Amino acid sequence: MSPLRNVRGWLDERLGWEGLIAPLRKKTVPLHGLSYWYFLGGITLFLFVIQVLTGILLLLYYRPGANEAFESVQYIMTQVQFGWLIRSIHSWSANLMIFTAFAHMFSVLFLKAYRKPRELTWVSGVILLFLVMGFGFSGYLLPWNTLAFFATKVGTEITGQVPVIGKPLMIFLRGGEDVTAATLSRFFGFHVAVLPGLTTLLILLHVLLVQRLGISIPPKLEVQWTANPSEKREMKFFPNFLLRELMAWYVALGVLGALAALFPWNLGVKADPFVSAPAGIKPEWYFLFMFQTLKLIPPKVWFIDGEVLGVLVFGLVGLLWLLLPFFESDHPSRTKRWITGVAVFALAYVAGMSVYGYLAK
Amino acid sequence: MATSDQGMTNPSDGQSAPVPRRRFVEVLLGGGFLATAAAFVYPVLRYLVPPKLSDMGSDSVVAGRVGELKPNSGKIFRFGNRPGLLIRTASGEYRAMSATCTHLSCTVQYRDDLRQVWCACHNGKYDLNGRNISGPPPRPLEGFEVQVRGDEIFVRRRREA
Numbered sequence: 001m002s003p004l005r006n007v008r009g010w011l012d013e014r015l016g017w018e019g020l021i022a023p024l025r026k027k028t029v030p031l032h033g034l035s036y037w038y039f040l041g042g043i044t045l046f047l048f049v050i051q052v053l054t055g056i057l058l059l060l061y062y063r064p065g066a067n068e069a070f071e072s073v074q075y076i077m078t079q080v081q082f083g084w085l086i087r088s089i090h091s092w093s094a095n096l097m098i099f100t101a102f103a104h105m106f107s108v109l110f111l112k113a114y115r116k117p118r119e120l121t122w123v124s125g126v127i128l129l130f131l132v133m134g135f136g137f138s139g140y141l142l143p144w145n146t147l148a149f150f151a152t153k154v155g156t157e158i159t160g161q162v163p164v165i166g167k168p169l170m171i172f173l174r175g176g177e178d179v180t181a182a183t184l185s186r187f188f189g190f191h192v193a194v195l196p197g198l199t200t201l202l203i204l205l206h207v208l209l210v211q212r213l214g215i216s217i218p219p220k221l222e223v224q225w226t227a228n229p230s231e232k233r234e235m236k237f238f239p240n241f242l243l244r245e246l247m248a249w250y251v252a253l254g255v256l257g258a259l260a261a262l263f264p265w266n267l268g269v270k271a272d273p274f275v276s277a278p279a280g281i282k283p284e285w286y287f288l289f290m291f292q293t294l295k296l297i298p299p300k301v302w303f304i305d306g307e308v309l310g311v312l313v314f315g316l317v318g319l320l321w322l323l324l325p326f327f328e329s330d331h332p333s334r335t336k337r338w339i340t341g342v343a344v345f346a347l348a349y350v351a352g353m354s355v356y357g358y359l360a361k
Numbered sequence: 362m363a364t365s366d367q368g369m370t371n372p373s374d375g376q377s378a379p380v381p382r383r384r385f386v387e388v389l390l391g392g393g394f395l396a397t398a399a400a401f402v403y404p405v406l407r408y409l410v411p412p413k414l415s416d417m418g419s420d421s422v423v424a425g426r427v428g429e430l431k432p433n434s435g436k437i438f439r440f441g442n443r444p445g446l447l448i449r450t451a452s453g454e455y456r457a458m459s460a461t462c463t464h465l466s467c468t469v470q471y472r473d474d475l476r477q478v479w480c481a482c483h484n485g486k487y488d489l490n491g492r493n494i495s496g497p498p499p500r501p502l503e504g505f506e507v508q509v510r511g512d513e514i515f516v517r518r519r520r521e522a
Contacts, residue, residue, distance in 0.1 A: 150467050154482055157465040168410075175411045178442065182411060274437050274444050276460070276470030277481040295483045299464075299499045306497055307465065 023211070027237035030217045034111060038215060038241075039248040040104035045203065046249045047097035050256070051135075054090040055192065062142070064188040066181035069144035070270040077267060084264050091265035093256055098136055098286050100252075101129050102350075109343040112328070112335055113216035119325040121209040124202055126322045131199045136284060138191040144184060145268035150277045151284070152187070153179045158294070161311045179273070219332035226332075282357065289350045290314060292357030321346075414442075421517035424457060427509060435471025435478075438516070444468050445505060445516060450489055451476065457505040457516040458491040464498040478502065 011017050029038060061080055063072040076083035105125065108114055114122035137155055141148045156179065160170035175182030217225065225232040235241050283291050293314075297306040324342075329335055422445075424438040430449040437444050437460055446460040448471050458478070460468050467482035477494070478487040486495040491502035508515045 150482060154465040154467060171411065172409055176414060273442075273468075274439055275468065276437055277467040279481045281467075281481050291483075294465075295497065297497065299493070299497050305499050307499075 021238070024238045025236075027211070027214070028234040029215050029237055029241045030221070031233040031235050032218070032221055034218065035235075037107040037111060039245055040100055040107055041210075042245045043248055043252050044097055044100040044104055045207075046252060047093050047100060047256075048199070048203070050093045050253075051090065051097060052196065054086050054093065055196075057086050058090055059192065064142070064184055066144060066184060066271075069142060069184060070267075073143040073267055085260060088260040088264040089256060092260045092263075094136060094139065095285075096252070096256060096259075098132055101132050102286070105129060106343065106347055109324075110340070111216065111218045112339075113218075114325040115216070115219070115328050115332070115335070116325070116330045118209070118213055118216060121206060121213065122325045123322055124206045124209065128199065128202050128206060130318075131195055131202065133286065135191065135195050135199070136286060138187040138195065140284060141184060141187045142191060143267060144271045146271050146275070146278060147268055147281060149179060149271035149273070150281055151287075152183060154283070155287075156183075158307065158311055161305070161308045162315070163308065163312075166311075219335045222332040285354060285358070288357035289353035292353045292360065295357075295360075421515055423513045424507075424516040425514045427512050427514060430455075433473045433476065435473075437468065437470075440505075440516065446471065446478065446502075447507075447514065447516065448478070448489060455507040455509065455514060456489055456491075457507045458487075459503040459505070461502075462498060463493065463500040463502060464496075469502070 008017070029035065058076065061072055061076045061083070063069060073087065076087055078084075080086075108122065108125070137152075141152045156170050156173050159173060160166045162169065171177065173183070173186065174180070175186045282288065290310075294307060294310045297310050299306045301309050324339065327336065328339055422438065422440055424440075424445065424447040425436060430436060430447065432449050432453050433451040435446055435448040438447055439445070440459070444460040446458055446469060448456045448458075450456060460470075462469050462480040462482065462485055464480065464483055464485050467480050469478050469480045469485075469487070471477075472479040475486070476489070478489070478491065479485070480496070480498070484496045485493065485498040487498065487502055488494050491504045493499070493501050504519060505516045506519055508517070
């Protein structure tokens with residue numbers, strides 16, 4: 001008997017290892033032309049793990065504080081060996097993770113995987129997307145540079161536009177009336193403690209739901225396969241699909257490494273509350289579509305302030321988005337076409353406005 | 362006199378009106394738990410609200426020196442803990458106003474090519490009196506009084522009429 005087998009046998013006798021793996025062995029993944037889209041959630045999870053690991057590494061040198069934050073990131077990038085690479089991986093992986101999370105969401109939407117009984121998987125996923133954007137927003141401020149300073153000012157000011165609860169919420173986020181060192185302390189706390197905790201819990205729930213409910217089949221195929229079970233094609237999750245997923249992770253790692261090494265992330269200029277916002281200032285790409293929309297809304301619409309209207313509309317759209325599965329039919333043969341229409345429009349709007357925002361002066 | 366696990370008879374009226382003992386314990390315990398929770402939650406909620414900082418700036422500051430600004434230019438100065446904008450117009454006149462954009466509080470700047478005050482964040486524009494003239498700003502910038510005393514340019518808040 002090989003030593004490895006001995007260890008496995010020893011562990012199995014004590015942990016009932018085989019019993020734990022049994023459901024994974026039974027789990028299957030439907031096989032069809034669009035199966036590749038099933039990789040995206042896993043890739044997002046992989047990038048999140050990279051974020052946690054590189055985030056912990058950055059914590060070894062980073063110091064929050066208006067007089068230290070910028071300097072400590074500068075120190076990481078210029079003095080610490082491979083510090084520039086660790087920070088660059090953290091920034092690139094963050095951006096890729098937001099991209100794959102968006103792609104995962106739209107693939108779920110177009111494959112109609114959010115239908116009964118997977119409504120809660122969708123809801124937890126959309127909340128995860130909001131959390132990930134919160135990660136992006138809070139992490140962006142931590143190097144305490146000019147762009148981040150104004151992005152935070154505008155972002156928190158937008159929160160302040162929400163009627164009634166907006167102002168107290170803004171003061172809570174900023175740690176005062178203005179964006180100061182107090183804001184940096186709070187954002188640091190959100191970024192390294194509050195958000196990781198919440199996100200980890202929610203990822204566990206999300207993955208548990210996927211395990212419990214199995215992987216969704218596109219409605220057309222579901223109808224076909226139910227009528228004619230002999231047509232059904234699937235792949236074992238363990239090890240067949242998992243090995244393919246691992247290859248996808250390996251490719252993602254390659255892309256990430258190349259981007260981080262070839263295009264190291266900039267640090268910019270240290271924030272100064274007493275300089276003007278620089279020309280051409282823009283938020284990160286994943287906030288661009290909202291930024292551009294706010295820019296286009298006139299100052300007054302009827303009797304409501306433009307930005308108040310913008311914030312209310314975005315809030316309402318976000319809420320409806322969260323509840324989208326509850327508007328869908330329970331029957332795979334009667335799925336609602338207008339939801340697909342909404343999805344196409346949303347994708348076109350987000351993509352179009354982002355490009356417009358990127359190109360606009 | 363019957364007793365049950367649901368309650369006990371009340372000896373004062375001699376009737377068998379049960380005092381629900383279980384209910385009593387539930388209310389006592391539940392109320393206790395609620396009070397304990399409130400005793401934890403209230404301080405935490407108050408803790409989350411940052412203490413108010415007093416604006417240490419006085420009503421008047423020195424925003425710059427005569428000769429520092431060329432005609433048709435502007436600069437940011439500190440007014441308490443907020444930024445202010447001092448402009449010297451093309452005709453040589455001084456103007457001062459808050460530099461915090463009324464749209465989403467970015468810090469504005471003077472554009473010599475436009476001869477206007479401009480906010481880079483959302484392309485808001487104001488005239489030299491701080492009036493919002495284009496883009497998303499909903500209100501004018503707060504204007505300040507400018508006084509040149511000797512070599513120094515003083516800026517002060519306008520008195521409420």
